[in-house]
Amino acid sequence: MRTAILTLPGAVAPPDPHSVHALLRAQTLRMHVQPIVDLLTHRVAGHEALVRTPADCAWRSPDALFQAARREHCVLELEHACVEQALKACCQAGLGRLFINLSAEALAAMDDLPLPPCVNDRDDVPLAGVVIELTEHERVHELEPLQRVLTRWRAAGAALALDDFGDGRSSLRLWSELRPEYVKIDKYFVRDVHRLGDKLKTIRALQQLADTFGSRLIAEGVECADELLVLRDLGIPYAQGYFLGRPGPEPATELPAAVLQTLGNRHIAVLPEDRHVANRGLTAQALLMEAPALPHTASHAQAAELFHHHPELESVALIDEEQRPLGLLARHTLQELSLNQLYFRELYGRRPALIHANPQPLCVEVLTPIEQLTQVLTSPDQRYLREGFILTENGRYRGLGTSEQLVRRVTEARIEAARHANPLTALPGNVPLTLHIERLLDHGEPFIACYADLNHFKAFNDHYGYWRGDEMIRLLARCLAAACDTRLDFLGHVGGDDFVLLMQSADWQERLQTAVERFNGLARDLYDPGARQAGGIWAEDRHGVMRFHRLTTVSIGVLQVQPGRYRHAEAVASAAAAAKHLAKQGERGVHVLSDAEASRYGEAASAVSAGASSAAPTAPAGAPIQ
Template sequence: MNAPLPLHCLPPLRAQTLIQHELLSTLFQPIMRLDKGEIYGHEALVRGPSGSPLEFPDALFAAGRREGLSAELEMHCALQALRDWSAQELPGKLLLNMSASALAHASAPSQWARGLETLRELRIAPSSLVIELTEHERVADIEGLRRTLAGLRQHGVGIALDDFGDGRSSLRLWSEIQPDLVKIDKYFSHDLPAHAEKLQTFRALLQLAETFGAQLVAEGIETAEELRVLRDLGVSHGQGWFLGRPTARGITVPPEPALEVLTSKDIAVLPELRRAAASGVTAERLVLKAPAVAQDCSHEQLYRLFEAHEQLHAVAVIDEAERPVALVDRSQFIARWAKPFFNDLYGRRACTLFANSTPLIVDADTGIEALTSILTSTDQRYLKEGFIITRRGRYLGLGTGEQLVRSVTEARIEAARHANPLTFLPGNIPLSQHIDRLIASGRSFVAAYADLNHFKPFNDEYGYWRGDEMIRLLARVTSSHCDSQRDFVGHVGGDDFVVLFQSEDWERRCEDIVVRFNELARSLFDPEALQAGGILAEDRHGERRFHPCTTLSIGAVRVAPGSLSRPEEVASAAAAAKRHAKHGRLSIYVMEA
């Protein structure tokens, strides 16, 4: 092999020049098994001459396309990676990036025979290779690609789908080629602990991976917190600077900081959506299949329709295209019909004469929460008459105010179990799930139950608005004194909050919460109350008496591994500690589980 020429002796850099003069090199970035804390393998990353315009892959392969050398350049990069890999004797698999077109070229009988010979010369087993399929959007012949991949699999070569989720990836391609690994674009790992929507995406992708028989590789892991969340989600493989940067030599053992995270019993505080989740219920669920009438339907005909369908609360009037134009309320119509001479005067007239020509019309896909404005609108006819439900403008059926109130109430109750609508903190369900994970981790933790003293008199005296402000104050103070990566703050309802501490200094944090809240809560009282040290208000028995200013009590229970086995046991123990704190008029009470 000829020695590479120095850069200053070369003509202006082109992909052909780099191939001809052997100026490409390979860096290896490790991929780890997050479930085992082991090196799974390395991805080969090509580099052009350092400091040159073609040093990095995007510019290099763009030059290759301009010169019509795409397949040749990819083949040369793969060969260079194989040579460099063989020299390093690194553990695990070698992941090679290849496009579908380059793969088809490499799998031609003559090329494949030459490739197998090269592998034998370099003492690399085909089973140690994984082909990462790139440039998903350029796959035109999926059937041909499947045949190519089937041939590779016969020799033990693994298949990976690269950068899934980057906007160019295809769910159909995942389904068609059934890869062993799917690498998830780094966007979804970046700052994952702070983005609940990214976490939900990973959960959905894990379900897809289980369906298709694949394993996920999370790319772009740069922090311990990101790694901990991915580990707890059950993502099996990971790649990123926190696990190892690309180097010419690769690594043989995982980095110590990464191992510390993977072997730690600490669990991640998974991000929750910071708003009450929508129920997913739409207006279609409220549809009552009800007959409609044409615009020329007479009052007499409409009366017979109401007589035949006693359950009808209203009837929609539609035009020839089945678009609703009016709504007739049953009770109002019957009241008019019962008046003397109504039938004689109006019986044969069109029913649109007294109909509501501006009824509420909603599309079937409208969310329940979007319909809550009906409940507070100044025009209460909508609650009484109901509303018309359409699909693409055509009549589908009717909805009633009673149904709407019930559905909105149910949706809000269910949403509050996931996220409290006042503080947007996680509710009972996420709290129970986090306790489950803490128990399963086998580590000790502290469950602290925070509750306000003398809150009811305050709320009764100053009204719900100021009461809500005090609850939001408690949420802010509690959250600000907890480690968002280690401590879970939940709002179980009213003025009751639960904190699940993994922080070693949890007791100091509790003390700081109590002191800070008691200090700030005084600002919500009037000057007269502050001067008196409290307020005169009715107690729970209806008797008017003096109540001190609102303060905070926290009951904490230390939960040792194996001491409690269910979330409800932890909740009961924390509630008991809280009762001790309140009855003893203590700021903080601590007990063992």
């Protein structure tokens, strides 16, 4: 290696022997390498070169070393020296692709320098296997120098990676303009990805960008098996982190046993759910109804004339010269005054309507989040429900809003949100449940689909009221959740007292039986002492007939899903529901669908699902389970 190739002209070393300049003159910097793992082949695909200082150096970490170099104004010299050391490592066998960190400024400074000499046994492609890992993206102001250098390096066999994408410094424009072969996902988004749904969504968004720009993703900072399992199931091609291998002086030749065991695990990771807010970003603008207003000096006669020409209006706003609301006059107020007060028109027809208007109307800015308006529905001032409210922009009149519109919007939003997360238990709803079934089916692995339902719950709920009924449902949710291994088993609440479990735990039978026994024991405590002693309560059945209902228990129908037997989530849900009905018929606790029963219900469900697919081939994957 000819070191002069990458040395910047004009660099002068200061006299301090403990300076960064002294380290560069002594050539005592060394490179360690950290493995980058191919999650598909379960092999080491390459290494990242990381600079290390001598044992007696004052700067023990790379960050401290580069901070010192900034103080001495020799960052570029240091970076180029690290590149030299890293390129020498290319001669070592077993490195695979070698990722070398280089700032955009240092790379652009190589525009006038010749390429490094041959560093391997391929004279025709001297930089084959070298990947320049571009750091400090925020300093990129001009792309042209970078493009020129990269064109030359790529022609010599090198590739480009963007480092720490997503940390706030990286640029989507760089990704689009430079078209890197690799993009590294910042470790912030990798950490706890198995628990945090928002990070999972971010990584999925980066996958879409990678598909668009033709790049391959590398997840940085993998520190535990659960993170690695989620990344594998998401289809992230490469990963790097302490769990996979720490930096060392020698390249990794094989993966740790724990890593191989995780990658070889045939179980499908249960992905975290981000709390779905269907009305996020929805504002009062959605409630705006264009409606004429009257000046605050308008008379009762003028207000009556406006209502006559606009029968759809229940109220009219009275505004000043600057379009600011001063009152809200309701149609019913004017009608009642006309009917109940003699000579009202003669006495008040020409007088200002403002005297009978609500002088303190509810005024809502159009950018107000609609969720904040739900307090209107429970306000002690019921005039808002009948008269509506005024919508303003920067305090000026824009139009009216009605309670009917507000109720409809809030209801629609909450129904949509309930499809993603049940509001009573906060457990995943129909949409994530369906998506998880489809993931399990797509991977072709066996799993257990369970449908849980309560026995005699309607009588309990009617007798004790919704509050204690909700307590019963929450108790069932806790018992079922306690029976799940969160890494392998998925619990969803599809509505009412219906729950679905998708289990991969080997001991699923013991877990379900424990959940049934625990719930049945604790559910007794929600009854009054007399009912517990009698073993139930008297209440009307679904047909209005008074009869005795035993204490509430839980029944769970179990479907053993084998690869290839079911093609659609709907078929699995239908067969699991059939198992639940059989379990409830005899209140058997846990009923496992037999092979004959599974065949009968499976064929029927598959036929229904196939018919639905042929009739609507573009039906969305997230269709709810009924």
